Amino acid sequence: MKKIKSAVALGLAGTMAFSMLPGMGASAEEKTKIVISCYLADDAQVAVREKYIDEPLAEAFPDLDIEIKMYSDRQSLQVEVAGGGGPDILDLDGPTDVAEYAKADRVLKLDDYAEKYGWEDMFYDWAYDSCIYNGALYSLPTSFEGMVMYYNMDVMTENGWEVPATKEELVELMPKMQEAGVIPIAFGNSNYQGAVDWLYSTFTSCYAGPDAVKAAMEGTGKYTDDAIKDSLQTMVDWWHEGWLGDHASQSITNEDMVAFFAEGRAAMMINGTWAANQLLATYPDCNWDSEMMPKDETIGEILPFATGGGYAINANSKNADVAAEVLNYLFTSLDRHYDSIRDAGYQPYPLKAFDLGELEGMDAKLLDQYELLMSAQENNQIGYCSWTFYPSDMRVYMNENTDALFLDSLTLDDYLAKAQTYIDTAIADGTIPVLP
Numbered sequence: 001m002k003k004i005k006s007a008v009a010l011g012l013a014g015t016m017a018f019s020m021l022p023g024m025g026a027s028a029e030e031k032t033k034i035v036i037s038c039y040l041a042d043d044a045q046v047a048v049r050e051k052y053i054d055e056p057l058a059e060a061f062p063d064l065d066i067e068i069k070m071y072s073d074r075q076s077l078q079v080e081v082a083g084g085g086g087p088d089i090l091d092l093d094g095p096t097d098v099a100e101y102a103k104a105d106r107v108l109k110l111d112d113y114a115e116k117y118g119w120e121d122m123f124y125d126w127a128y129d130s131c132i133y134n135g136a137l138y139s140l141p142t143s144f145e146g147m148v149m150y151y152n153m154d155v156m157t158e159n160g161w162e163v164p165a166t167k168e169e170l171v172e173l174m175p176k177m178q179e180a181g182v183i184p185i186a187f188g189n190s191n192y193q194g195a196v197d198w199l200y201s202t203f204t205s206c207y208a209g210p211d212a213v214k215a216a217m218e219g220t221g222k223y224t225d226d227a228i229k230d231s232l233q234t235m236v237d238w239w240h241e242g243w244l245g246d247h248a249s250q251s252i253t254n255e256d257m258v259a260f261f262a263e264g265r266a267a268m269m270i271n272g273t274w275a276a277n278q279l280l281a282t283y284p285d286c287n288w289d290s291e292m293m294p295k296d297e298t299i300g301e302i303l304p305f306a307t308g309g310g311y312a313i314n315a316n317s318k319n320a321d322v323a324a325e326v327l328n329y330l331f332t333s334l335d336r337h338y339d340s341i342r343d344a345g346y347q348p349y350p351l352k353a354f355d356l357g358e359l360e361g362m363d364a365k366l367l368d369q370y371e372l373l374m375s376a377q378e379n380n381q382i383g384y385c386s387w388t389f390y391p392s393d394m395r396v397y398m399n400e401n402t403d404a405l406f407l408d409s410l411t412l413d414d415y416l417a418k419a420q421t422y423i424d425t426a427i428a429d430g431t432i433p434v435l436p
Contacts, residue, residue: 031065032319034326035087037077038070044281052340060329064322081106081314088317089327091142091309095130095433096392098139098310103392103431107312109136113324122331124377126436127307127350130388134431139310140327143347146373147202147304147385148290150269150279152261155182161267163291167207170294174243177267185238186266187245188252189403195254196402197386197395199235199244202270205304205383206293207231213384214435216420219427224416232405232412239406244270250403262286273369274308277345280363290369292376303376306385308347334358341370382436389433394422 049068057066069087071077074097080086081101090107092098101107114120114137120128127141151163159180164170174184189195204213208231215221216228238244245252252260261269262283269275270293279286292301311330313323331349340346342362348354348370356374359367376382386395398419404410426432 031063032322033065033067034089034319034323035067035069036089036326037087037091038068039072039091048340048344052336052344052346056333056336057326057329060333061326064326066326081316084316086314086316088314088319088323090312090314092139092312094307094310094387095133095139095141096387096390096395098131098312099133099392099431099433101312102133102136102138106315107138108315108317108320109138110140110313110324111137113328117324117328119328119331122351122353124350124352126305126377126382129434129436130307131310132434134429139312140331141307141309141350142311143308144350144373145273145306145308145347146376147198147205147270147272147293147306147383148369148372149293150261150271150275150288150290152264152267153287153289155264155267159267163289164294167294167296174238174241178242182264183246183260183266184243184268185245186257186260186269187249188254188257188260189249190251191253191255193403194399197399198270198272200232200398200402201304201306201383201385201387202293203231203235204228205385206299206302207234207296209296209299210302210383213389217384217389217423217432217435219423223420223423224413229412229416232416236405236412249406258282262288272306273373274347276366276369280345280365288365290365290372292372292381300381301376302381302383303372304383304385305373305376306388307350341366384435389435391422391426391432394419394426397422 054068074093077086077090081090082104090101092101098107110119119137119140123141124144127144131137131139131141156163159177159182161173161176164173177184187195187199208227212221212225212227216223216225235244239247239249257269258271258275258278260266262279273290276290279288292303295301311327313320313327317323331351334351334353337346337349338358341348342359345363345366356367356370359370384390386398390398398415401410401415401418405412405415423432
């Protein structure tokens with residue numbers, strides 16, 4: 001789903017094989033090799049990964065040769081795995097991505113390892129359950145995240161605009177922003193069409209409501225029901241008004257979207273919590289804040305939740321037991337994990353033992369976001385992001401066709417009817433995701 005943020009969020013990037021220091025055990029030729037996949041990363045991301053992932057793993061597993069192998073895109077990894085090869089541990093985009101591998105028997109069931117290591121008790125129920133496909137555990141959640149509204153506070157203050165608390169206040173504010181020559185909400189997906197799932201996940205969760213989405217996924221309602229249809233019509237209407245992407249989202253990259261926001265061409269941005277670290281690293285002078293989407297007063301404040309990715313074990317792995325041991329270390333080495341969050345802005349694992357108090361001293365804005373996530377979780381304000389809670393083929397369809405709604409080449413009724421067929425199939429064959 002989110003290649004832009006995967007390397008930072010999960011702490012894996014670049015390619016590196018750990019080498020033994022003299023006298024530390026078996027020779028390199030005798031070591032068991034474990035390969036972990038990751039996506040593209042820049043030099044800065046590689047440097048922090050080496051500190052918080054590579055070096056701790058090398059110290060914890062001196063008798064292993066652990067390589068972190070970089071892939072430029074999902075397809076190249078899929079091709080390698082489908083051909084009978086690929087890394088032992090697959091760093092995938094989340095449960096819907098993992099489901100594609102599980103359907104083709106390309107990843108292993110992890111239930112026996114879960115029992116051995118007590119994984120079910122380690123993770124928040126919603127995050128752990130999201131990794132269950134067709135009744136079996138196929139991955140472990142690598143982070144938890146959510147969709148929020150970002151505000152450029154300098155733009156807001158200079159124009160005398162207050163942060164809207166409700167959807168109605170937001171609708172009243174956006175034409176004023178246009179009149180002032182400011183794009184209301186930055187959005188662009190020319191380099192990653194699937195970024196539209198940030199939008200439809202947000203609009204359905206916040207403006208149809210989690211109950212409506214959950215009912216559709218569980219078969220007690222439909223994705224074609226009025227509440228969901230109205231929420232997506234709102235999304236389309238905002239795009240047509242120019243409030244969402246200024247009529248040009250198909251020609252604006254994700255990077256440009258963030259730049260428009262950070263440089264003040266846009267006042268707001270719907271983006272994931274992962275974007276906070278991007279703003280801090282690339283635009284340190286940008287004065288921004290983030291909050292839950294302005295609420296529909298009949299629904300209340302909602303924060304669309306997701307797991308940021310999923311670790312799965314390749315069915316082709318010759319060392320699956322060792323790979324599971326490596327995974328268990330990553331999720332139980334909490335001191336290392338807290339350091340990576342405080343110092344490098346990694347996203348937290350969705351662990352029950354996670355303690356916000358351990359993050360004292362980290363960037364205040366990032367800490368605010370983690371507190372927002374924890375509060376939403378505790379107060380049952382959880383919405384549903386497609387890359388965690390939708391059938392995988394439904395998400396693929398919606399990612400490929402949402403732009404057609406904006407461009408009037410597909411009707412909303414036809415779009416919803418097709419989406420519903422994927423839910424019907426998933427319910428019938430028992431592969432519908434588990435929603436909290």
